[in-house]
Amino acid sequence: MRTGADEAAAPKYSHVERERRFRVDPALLPPLPADHVLIEDIYLSGTRFRLRRMTDSRSGEIACKLAKKYESDDPFARAMVNAYLTPEEHAVFAALPGRPIVKRRYPVTIEGAEFGVDLFAGDLDGLVLAEIEAPDAAALAAIPPPSWAVREVSHDPRYQGGALAALDRAGALVLIAYI
Numbered sequence: 001m002r003t004g005a006d007e008a009a010a011p012k013y014s015h016v017e018r019e020r021r022f023r024v025d026p027a028l029l030p031p032l033p034a035d036h037v038l039i040e041d042i043y044l045s046g047t048r049f050r051l052r053r054m055t056d057s058r059s060g061e062i063a064c065k066l067a068k069k070y071e072s073d074d075p076f077a078r079a080m081v082n083a084y085l086t087p088e089e090h091a092v093f094a095a096l097p098g099r100p101i102v103k104r105r106y107p108v109t110i111e112g113a114e115f116g117v118d119l120f121a122g123d124l125d126g127l128v129l130a131e132i133e134a135p136d137a138a139a140l141a142a143i144p145p146p147s148w149a150v151r152e153v154s155h156d157p158r159y160q161g162g163a164l165a166a167l168d169r170a171g172a173l174v175l176i177a178y179i
Helices: 004-009 087-094 137-142 161-165 169-177
Strands: 015-024 037-044 049-056 062-069 077-085 098-110 113-120 128-133 149-152
Touching: 015 137, 037 087, 037 161, 049 087, 062 087, 077 087, 098 161
Parallel strands: none
Antiparallel strands: 015 077, 015 128, 015 149, 037 049, 037 098, 049 062, 062 077, 098 113, 113 128
């Protein structure tokens, strides 16, 4: 019988997400394209599950999914599993208690590397993060930080989605002020 610990250590049903995250000073950010994806997350209370609804600004297409990221000693690589949902299934999970995050993700390509730049709304308004994924550890490490990144926050658990969702406006302002 497999357990969550087995899945985190040797993924069988999940995939390993390899990503780096950077704190961005909005004043240094290059102009963003008009096209973006609206991301509405709910971090379900008492769990490590994230409910996500994504809306493409150009096509209006909507995708819904339920995700779980497993704990890992490596902040750059975490096992993750996704289940894609119908809108009706999403509504069932959205009725559960949870903490929301809303952001717009813009694609920004620099020297062939495509970053997702997240502009947060609500209590996190003013926070800007950039993230990038790669297929393996070597490729991820080889990506230089963008010039408009203030610092890398991949190692900082305060910038993980669940931690951000737990912030009220006062807590978010403290984090936002720390550049």
